[in-house]
Amino acid sequence: MKGVCAISILAVVLSGCAAFNSEPWPKAGAGGMAEMSPAADDVAWNLRGAEQFAAMDFAQAQLLLNRLERERAAQLYIDAEEDATRLQGLMTSVERALPASTRSIGGSAGR
Amino acid sequence: MKYPLALLIFLVWGLAGALAAPAQDVEPTLQIGDVLVIDLPGEPSFGKDFQVDRKGQVMLPEVGSVPVAGRKLRAATSDISARLGRAFRDLGKLTVSLKERKLMVSVHGYVKAPGNVELPGDATVQMAIVAAGGLMQGAQLDKLKVIHADGKQTEFDYKKYLDTGDDASLPTLRPLDVVFVPASPLTGKVQIDFDGRTLAAAGDGAEERSAIKIFGEVNTPAIFAWKEGATVVDMIMRAGGVTRYSSPDQIRIINKNKPILFNLQAYLDSGDRKLLPDIEPGATIFVPKQVEEIRRGAQTVYVMGEVAKPGAFETKSEASFIDILANAGGPTRFADTRQIRILRANGRVEMIDLSKYTEGGGGKLPPVLAGDAIFIPEKTQTQEPSWLKTPPSRAIQVLGALYKPGRYEWSDEMSLFDLIAQAGGPTARADIANVEILRNENDRANPIRFNLEAFLRGGGSLAQVPKLRAGYVIMVPELPQDPNDNKAQWTRQAPEHSIYVMGQVGIPGRYAFNPSLGFLDIITAANGPTGTADLRNIRVSHRGQRGSQISNVNLSLYFQTGDEKALPRVRPGDVIYVPDRNKDFLDQPVSRTVRVLGAIGKPGRYQFNDDMTLLDLLAEAGGPTSDALQDRILVVNISSGQTQARKFDLLGFAKTGDLRRLPTVRAGDVVYLPNKAQDEWQQVMDNVKDIITAGSAVTLGVALKKK
Numbered sequence: 001m002k003g004v005c006a007i008s009i010l011a012v013v014l015s016g017c018a019a020f021n022s023e024p025w026p027k028a029g030a031g032g033m034a035e036m037s038p039a040a041d042d043v044a045w046n047l048r049g050a051e052q053f054a055a056m057d058f059a060q061a062q063l064l065l066n067r068l069e070r071e072r073a074a075q076l077y078i079d080a081e082e083d084a085t086r087l088q089g090l091m092t093s094v095e096r097a098l099p100a101s102t103r104s105i106g107g108s109a110g111r
Numbered sequence: 112m113k114y115p116l117a118l119l120i121f122l123v124w125g126l127a128g129a130l131a132a133p134a135q136d137v138e139p140t141l142q143i144g145d146v147l148v149i150d151l152p153g154e155p156s157f158g159k160d161f162q163v164d165r166k167g168q169v170m171l172p173e174v175g176s177v178p179v180a181g182r183k184l185r186a187a188t189s190d191i192s193a194r195l196g197r198a199f200r201d202l203g204k205l206t207v208s209l210k211e212r213k214l215m216v217s218v219h220g221y222v223k224a225p226g227n228v229e230l231p232g233d234a235t236v237q238m239a240i241v242a243a244g245g246l247m248q249g250a251q252l253d254k255l256k257v258i259h260a261d262g263k264q265t266e267f268d269y270k271k272y273l274d275t276g277d278d279a280s281l282p283t284l285r286p287l288d289v290v291f292v293p294a295s296p297l298t299g300k301v302q303i304d305f306d307g308r309t310l311a312a313a314g315d316g317a318e319e320r321s322a323i324k325i326f327g328e329v330n331t332p333a334i335f336a337w338k339e340g341a342t343v344v345d346m347i348m349r350a351g352g353v354t355r356y357s358s359p360d361q362i363r364i365i366n367k368n369k370p371i372l373f374n375l376q377a378y379l380d381s382g383d384r385k386l387l388p389d390i391e392p393g394a395t396i397f398v399p400k401q402v403e404e405i406r407r408g409a410q411t412v413y414v415m416g417e418v419a420k421p422g423a424f425e426t427k428s429e430a431s432f433i434d435i436l437a438n439a440g441g442p443t444r445f446a447d448t449r450q451i452r453i454l455r456a457n458g459r460v461e462m463i464d465l466s467k468y469t470e471g472g473g474g475k476l477p478p479v480l481a482g483d484a485i486f487i488p489e490k491t492q493t494q495e496p497s498w499l500k501t502p503p504s505r506a507i508q509v510l511g512a513l514y515k516p517g518r519y520e521w522s523d524e525m526s527l528f529d530l531i532a533q534a535g536g537p538t539a540r541a542d543i544a545n546v547e548i549l550r551n552e553n554d555r556a557n558p559i560r561f562n563l564e565a566f567l568r569g570g571g572s573l574a575q576v577p578k579l580r581a582g583y584v585i586m587v588p589e590l591p592q593d594p595n596d597n598k599a600q601w602t603r604q605a606p607e608h609s610i611y612v613m614g615q616v617g618i619p620g621r622y623a624f625n626p627s628l629g630f631l632d633i634i635t636a637a638n639g640p641t642g643t644a645d646l647r648n649i650r651v652s653h654r655g656q657r658g659s660q661i662s663n664v665n666l667s668l669y670f671q672t673g674d675e676k677a678l679p680r681v682r683p684g685d686v687i688y689v690p691d692r693n694k695d696f697l698d699q700p701v702s703r704t705v706r707v708l709g710a711i712g713k714p715g716r717y718q719f720n721d722d723m724t725l726l727d728l729l730a731e732a733g734g735p736t737s738d739a740l741q742d743r744i745l746v747v748n749i750s751s752g753q754t755q756a757r758k759f760d761l762l763g764f765a766k767t768g769d770l771r772r773l774p775t776v777r778a779g780d781v782v783y784l785p786n787k788a789q790d791e792w793q794q795v796m797d798n799v800k801d802i803i804t805a806g807s808a809v810t811l812g813v814a815l816k817k818k
Contacts, residue, residue: 025743025758026745026755026756026757026758027757027758028757028758028759028760028772028774029746029757029758029759029772029773029774029775030757030771030772030773030774030775031771031773031774031775032724032725032770032772032773032774032775032776033724033770033771033773034775036770051672054674054676055672055673055674055676056668056669056672056674056676056677057674057676058672059668059671059672059674060668063720063721063722064721066721066722067721067777070721070775070777071775071777073775074748074755074757074774074775075755076748076750076753076755076775077753078750078751078752078753079748079750079751079752079753079777082751097676
């Protein structure tokens with residue numbers, strides 16, 4: 001009987017060890033709605049008429065901006081950097097499409 | 112000495128005789144017609160007029176007639192007195208005097224009231240004719256006669272008197288003369304009523320031997336009286352002039368039995384009096400009809416074909432082409448005035464475009480020389496069965512989608528528009544954006560293409576419109592029918608004018624396309640995307656360029672934003688592919704989907720954009736299953752630089768509503784929902800359960816063994 005008990009305890013310990021030997025669970029993620037954070041509201045959209053004159057680029061820029069905010073929040077900095085470059089290109093394109101009188105875009109748009 | 116005395120006596124006697132003569136003449140000789148007044152006072156039957164009758168007698172009362180004609184008045188008085196003495200006693204107071212003279216003549220022939228007329232003593236022939244009621248129509252004026260009582264006749268020309276007023280030509284009338292007015296021979300032998308005017312027109316020649324006979328192509332052929340000094344022209348004018356059918360250069364005159372050929376035309380052209388022959392009495396003038404003879408001469412030009420009066424014409428060096436054509440009556444309505452030809456005497460042929468000339472098209476009409484022939488051809492009718500009349504050098508061919516394609520006659524001042532209009536215009540299915548013109552030059556055919564549609568719409572310099580020439584071929588292609596219908600017709604459409612639409616559209620196929628059309632035009636032409644079309648991933652393959660180029664079209668984004676920039680610029684030859692939303696997963700790029708695995712309703716690859724969150728994805732994938740580890744949903748952010756995994760506690764999020772707990776998910780990431788079996792504690796508990804179960808089994812076995 002002693003033997004049986006000893007074997008049982010050993011088995012439990014070993015199985016527990018086996019279970020805890022696998023990869024640990026990752027830490028909780030964040031940033032899925034980063035664009036809703038107060039920081040994102042600071043983005044200066046000084047693009048008057050952008051929705052009218054460059055609607056498609058503007059819509060894509062908004063999506064890209066969402067993504068940028070999310071990547072920032074998720075600490076995916078390398079990806080965020082790449083996307084920031086893309087966003088800058090898009091914003092330049094938007095700016096070109098605007099009538100001269102409404103162009104007032106600043107460098108902050110690509111933040 | 113006695114001779115002078117005798118001479119003196121003779122002279123005195125002669126003088127006395129001469130002086131006495133007028134006294135004797137005062138006493139008239141009585142003649143027929145004289146009116147005497149015989150007066151015997153106291154006798155009432157006298158004291159009135161007594162006329163000498165046609166027998167030369169006066170009729171006296173009681174004693175009868177006494178001849179007095181031819182007697183002197185005094186002698187006649189004695190005769191009367193002697194005769195009266197038979198019945199009357201006291202004749203001492205008898206007086207006989209001549210009251211007035213009257214002329215008793217007769218007027219016969221063509222007068223209105225022939226018979227005896229009584230005229231004043233000094234009356235003329237004209238008064239006698241008037242007293243007889245005047246001349247009748249048809250009287251021959253130049254042949255009047257006076258027949259005297261002694262039987263002698265005097266013929267005189269009354270017309271001459273009427274012409275000149277010279278009464279010396281008229282005979283003096285004496286008592287009992289007969290004035291005879293003859294009828295003109297033209298009145299014929301049968302009495303009819305006629306109009307004097309037509310009679311005069313028919314000629315006035317009374318004497319056949321001297322009259323001028325005019326016949327042939329004159330308006331009133333007749334015999335006319337010869338007149339001193341009258342010329343041929345006068346006589347022809349008298350006959351009413353020549354008719355339109357006459358041949359005025361061939362007039363024949365027979366003068367004293369000698370024929371003369373008279374060229375009236377030459378006389379009228381030159382005015383040379385020498386050409387005008389004199390007309391002798393009794394001449395015959397014949398104006399011949401223009402005969403259809405083969406005229407040939409040094410000055411002849413020939414006009415043939417579609418003119419009013421084709422024929423040979425005499426020309427002069429200064430006669431122009433227009434002069435000759437006008438003389439030939441001008442072109443008829445069937446004449447093809449664009450193709451008039453001059454056949455030169457030396458065999459050369461020259462073309463004249465009279466229409467162009469008359470429209471001010473410039474140029475100069477060539478001179479027409481003697482011996483040349485002008486040929487005005489017949490107009491070629493379009494419905495004419497023979498198309499061979501238009502030689503290839505003047506024809507242009509029009510093929511394709513026009514209402515009346517065919518072979519048309521061409522002239523270089525016409526334009527492409529003239530030709531298309533003449534061919535009935537393009538049909539509804541004509542592709543006028545691609546009019547093809549095959550130019551034939553130097554035995555080589557070079558095709559050019561003209562966008563008529565763009566020109567009509569946008570205008571431009573007329574110099575842009577290709578100049579056409581005879582011999583060219585114009586092809587107006589036809590737009591294809593519905594691509595579903597007849598695929599054989601597709602071969603008519605050149606690939607470079609087509610665009611290809613495939614995939615999820617109503618009618619995929621090959622469509623006629625030109626650069627002025629856009630992406631939406633062609634998608635709409637193909638009946639638009641179907642219900643399962645993936646609007647976000649439409650692809651356009653731009654062909655015909657160096658390297659391959661693909662545009663991704665997010666039509667959904669276009670509808671969302673209305674930004675035309677979303678639509679690609681398509682060109683003929685491009686291919687548009689509209690994929691199916693439920694397409695093969697191989698077609699979906701990794702970079703655009705999120706892979707959702709594990710304990711979820713519908714694991715799979717889901718499209719994702721940065722507006723969505725993990726919650727959207729879980730909802731779309733059917734949500735976690737009941738054995739899912741909902742507090743440990745895993746998200747793997749796949750990145751070129753830093754791939755990382757994150758955990759999401761759905762349960763905790765649901766309990767708190769804290770949005771910050773939502774992990775970042777991007778297209779390309781992986782979401783995994785572990786099930787409860789993968790929980791470590793659960794695994795331990797399962798092991799324990801297994802051990803207990805195994806232990807229980809061992810214990811049971813040992814107990815049974817012990818028994």
